Amino acid sequence: MALVLGVDSSTQSTKAVLVDADDGTVIEQRSAPHPAGTEVDPRAWLEAFDAATAGLLDRAAAVAVGGQQHGMVALDAAGEPVRDALLWNDTRSAAAAEALIAEMGGPQACADAIGSVLVASFTSSKLRWLRDHEPDNAARVAEVLLPHDYVSRHLAAPGTAAFTDRGDASGTGYFATAAGEWRPDLAKAALGHEPALPAVVAPGAVAAQTPTGQVVAAGTGDNMGAALGLDLRPGDVLVSIGTSGVASTVSRSPIADGTGTVTGFADATGGFLPMVTTMNAAGILDLQARWLGVDHDELAMLALQAPAGAHGVTLLPYYGGERTPNRPGATGTWAGLTPRTTRADLARAAFEALLCSLADGVDALLSATGDEPQRVMLVGGATRSPAVRTLAPAVLGRSVLLPPAGEYVARGAARQAAWALSGAAEPPDWPLADTETLDATPAPAVRTAYAALRDRV
Numbered sequence: 001m002a003l004v005l006g007v008d009s010s011t012q013s014t015k016a017v018l019v020d021a022d023d024g025t026v027i028e029q030r031s032a033p034h035p036a037g038t039e040v041d042p043r044a045w046l047e048a049f050d051a052a053t054a055g056l057l058d059r060a061a062a063v064a065v066g067g068q069q070h071g072m073v074a075l076d077a078a079g080e081p082v083r084d085a086l087l088w089n090d091t092r093s094a095a096a097a098e099a100l101i102a103e104m105g106g107p108q109a110c111a112d113a114i115g116s117v118l119v120a121s122f123t124s125s126k127l128r129w130l131r132d133h134e135p136d137n138a139a140r141v142a143e144v145l146l147p148h149d150y151v152s153r154h155l156a157a158p159g160t161a162a163f164t165d166r167g168d169a170s171g172t173g174y175f176a177t178a179a180g181e182w183r184p185d186l187a188k189a190a191l192g193h194e195p196a197l198p199a200v201v202a203p204g205a206v207a208a209q210t211p212t213g214q215v216v217a218a219g220t221g222d223n224m225g226a227a228l229g230l231d232l233r234p235g236d237v238l239v240s241i242g243t244s245g246v247a248s249t250v251s252r253s254p255i256a257d258g259t260g261t262v263t264g265f266a267d268a269t270g271g272f273l274p275m276v277t278t279m280n281a282a283g284i285l286d287l288q289a290r291w292l293g294v295d296h297d298e299l300a301m302l303a304l305q306a307p308a309g310a311h312g313v314t315l316l317p318y319y320g321g322e323r324t325p326n327r328p329g330a331t332g333t334w335a336g337l338t339p340r341t342t343r344a345d346l347a348r349a350a351f352e353a354l355l356c357s358l359a360d361g362v363d364a365l366l367s368a369t370g371d372e373p374q375r376v377m378l379v380g381g382a383t384r385s386p387a388v389r390t391l392a393p394a395v396l397g398r399s400v401l402l403p404p405a406g407e408y409v410a411r412g413a414a415r416q417a418a419w420a421l422s423g424a425a426e427p428p429d430w431p432l433a434d435t436e437t438l439d440a441t442p443a444p445a446v447r448t449a450y451a452a453l454r455d456r457v
């Protein structure tokens with residue numbers, strides 16, 4: 001039995017899953033935390049990788065890394081970071097994104113060129129911020145990598161040139177997603193000079209070897225990894241509630257949404273991954289639990305004690321600024337608070353806000369692709385909450401499929417590793433057992449109240 005290792009180097013932690021290459025059965029998994037914040041020394045991810053994969057990596061015949069998208073890992077000529085990496089949820093580059101869009105000829109021209117309209121999250125926006133605010137650091141940049149590229153090179157044999165895949169490359173802002181090619185001119189325009197960029201490895205190909213000869217696959221962005229881990233097919237919508245909130249679907253053809261609501265990324269199989277991403281997701285619940293002085297289980301119990309609509313309390317949860325809609329300077333807004341408002345109402349409103357923002361994402365995907373979702377699947381750390389599982393079908397207004405608890409980005413990376421190991425034309429078939437169907441009476445009034453606040457503020 002060959003074993004493969006899939007790694008998810010995501011915002012809050014590294015998760016490593018050792019899997020049977022034949023059928024995807026999980027043999028063992030481990031994790032290690034990342035530092036908090038929206039700028040992080042990328043070497044901390046290498047330490048977390050080493051901690052999470054200790055005792056697992058040496059048992060694997062092949063390995064691949066999925067990683068948080070967009071983060072700017074800017075390296076000098078010696079391969080050392082010129083500064084901390086700026087992450088996807090760091091909004092200081094919002095004005096830089098606007099400037100780049102204008103230089104590219106406006107939002108639709110930008111979407112036509114790279115598949116998406118730039119926001120602060122994209123790597124190119126961060127490079128422009130660096131050029132304008134830290135010119136000495138910008139001048140020292142010799143190479144720009146994404147988080148997963150940086151971790152992949154760490155595990156490859158010394159001297160291996162950096163590599164990436166079209167999925168993660170499509171979130172940089174200097175990759176022509178439809179054509180599958182770098183746009184070094186756009187990287188140069190952002191940074192002020194042309195940096196070295198990693199080689200783009202084809203789906204399913206071997207990218208490198210470890211020092212002991214294990215196969216290393218290209219790896220990909222975490223959302224592309226989740227799509228591969230769940231074998232997402234056209235008509236499926238994946239809703240993920242981690243640090244970010246994501247609604248994604250796979251498509252055989254590229255999109256170019258000039259409104260910027262739906263980003264037109266590439267996936268890890270040679271297709272595309274239309275996607276809507278929010279910056280405020282599981283963190284809404286973390287904050288609410290802290291404010292109410294409870295843990296996550298108690299927060300869920302409180303929320304389920306209140307009625308739908310939380311007695312008129314509504315939350316617009318843009319605490320850290322927001323990206324969809326593009327309101328980087330926004331803050332959170334509570335409405336409808338009265339002397340009769342209870343702690344249960346406050347808890348309920350937090351869950352409803354989180355789920356309404358994701359329901360907006362599912363609707364936007366529908367508008368951009370024209371495809372009515374056939375299946376909606378729910379994954380991510382916050383699905384551990386019983387209130388998320390209970391309220392999701394009500395707020396989304398449809399049945400929701402809940403795969404067994406698992407690390408689906410890491411599973412997707414493992415599946416990519418198994419694919420590269422096999423040399424086959426397609427990824428291996430890995431059955432997904434025991435998916436649960438969540439149903440509830442739709443609660444359209446909750447969405448109406450949320451939409452009113454969203455459009456008013």
Ligand SMILES: Nc1ncnc2c1ncn2[C@@H]1O[C@H](COP(=O)(O)OP(=O)(O)O)[C@@H](O)[C@H]1O
Nearest residue numbers: 010011012013242243282296380381382384385
């Ligand atoms: N029982 C729970 N209820 C609500 N949120 C939870 C629960 N367990 C974990 N989480 C949240 O899930 C988030 C981590 O999810 P995860 O998908 O691993 O994030 P990421 O991949 O972005 O690092 C954390 O914010 C954590 O607080």
Ligand SMILES: O=C(CO)[C@@H](O)[C@H](O)COP(=O)(O)O
Nearest residue numbers: 010011068069088242243244
């Ligand atoms: O920026 C995006 C997608 O465009 C985020 O989805 C990041 O990829 C971070 O993902 P998580 O750590 O929340 O999984």
